Amino acid sequence: MGVGGATMDERVPRDFETLRATILDRRASLPKRIAQIAAYALDNPDDIAFGTAASIAASAGVQPSTLIRFAQQLGFDGFTSLQQVFRERLRERNSSYDERLAALRAKAEDGGGHRAIFDGFVAAASTSLGDISRSLNDAHFEEAVALLAKAETIYVLAKRRSYPVASYIAYALGKLKIRNQLVESAAGLNAEMIGFATPRDAVIAISFSPYAPATIEETRSIAEQGVPIVAITDSSFSPLAQFAKVWFEVAEADFGGFRSISATMALAMALTVAVGEKRREAGRRRKG
Amino acid sequence: MGVGGATMDERVPRDFETLRATILDRRASLPKRIAQIAAYALDNPDDIAFGTAASIAASAGVQPSTLIRFAQQLGFDGFTSLQQVFRERLRERNSSYDERLAALRAKAEDGGGHRAIFDGFVAAASTSLGDISRSLNDAHFEEAVALLAKAETIYVLAKRRSYPVASYIAYALGKLKIRNQLVESAAGLNAEMIGFATPRDAVIAISFSPYAPATIEETRSIAEQGVPIVAITDSSFSPLAQFAKVWFEVAEADFGGFRSISATMALAMALTVAVGEKRREAGRRRKG
């Protein structure tokens, strides 16, 4: 008691930046071994996030107890709570928008006005774009483009929430003068339409959970005819994945129960234009 | 050897991509609970990296022992070694989202392969979202929401490139149980459909340069019937603007001559959900 007052009053740093500032601030006044572990922590934050007290202590050349004393001097009640801050940092780097989204959600819920709803959808869209940009596999993309580029006719298959994407693809393919067929249900002739597809054609199928049964059924049926399928869906466990030659997993963030579709849209646009590009290349080669 | 040979021979996946591929490969043959945890793992890799066996099992709705069995079936000797793979993945992803975005913008501009096309569309979408987030006028948004919320039927009007947005709005309004009519051209009965609209209804009209003549014509005609119009368009000089009670100017960035539609989509989703919200509020007030 008594002397320790200064330490006890202090608030515990809850985010990495504050923690870092605190450490740098006190650096001069820290005892030797504590300073040693402090330096190590700032230099190797990932090790702190994942290591055990013993392993970190060993790497830093100190005793586990020193590590705990270090945490306690910063106001944490032990190594474990210090470690939380380092872990949080890694999570946030991956999805910096997630927190913002949660805040907006809260704001929208307790009557932050309608602007909050708009902000929420913008944030959800940004998050989704960030995710897909990280996770898209180049090789899969190339494969899909190659597969679609050599198709005689591209069939586009999607219902309900995914339908807007399909209609965009159909529009863009048309613009690029690529023969395509949007499988719509207006006249109930989908089965017949699908029947015309051959292995020389290709399909883009899009469906997200809860998967529209019609989309699944039609995809199965067209796959059985030997037509190669490119699927855009939300989980590798999607029923679409099993029928597809190539599939893309797109994780869309949601806001107020409505999922974004911007990542899917961006992927769809890219696929379409890349297919156009590839055909142009092929055309040039034939002529030249 | 014997029956166990197959499992024992297998190499243990040491990196995340291999692990992922392995899981997907065996998906079909996994028992129910194991499949459940497998899906959870691929959908929430960060949770696996940070959580404890107990916490993860709880989130995925299985027993801790199932989690361990899952790890063992993949050839790991326990949950801990499986977790290492998920942690490694996080360490590897170092660059932040913004850095990455800037990099891919540059790369897309000096034409790489097809991946560059994808990156270009992601960059265009992000830019558009940033722009609209800055430029959207709160008062206009509120006004549009109020106008649409009190409509008996919301007519949705858009062709060609804007049609996907319209179909999304129609879908979302339907989900929210808000009466709406998508003005489609299939049977050529648009004029008649529009004829039913009254000043107690409202319209969302969407069109971008080059404005589809049909959209302009239909908007004019419905405006003359005294039906209030909310327009989403790309310039205050747009022919739509003159007919509209409220209009939004949305500047979409383009890539390779193809404009993004993510900002328009975000606005459309926000409008739709805000209208739903406003109606709910109004409903509560009437009852209370």
Next chain:
DNA sequence: GTCAATATGAAATATTAATTCCAATCCGCA
């Protein structure tokens, strides 16, 4: 140089988490 205060090392202990085990259940098959 001696004393008190502080810091450190190393082992003991307490806590928490992973793993194993066994009974109950489910599922395919005759």
Next chain:
DNA sequence: TGCGGATTGGAATTAATATTTCATATTGAC
């Protein structure tokens, strides 16, 4: 419908990890 193997749930066990304790060393003041 009853049998046998596979799968699952949940408690018991074992392993690991964090924390505490205490003896020893270091530092700085007088």
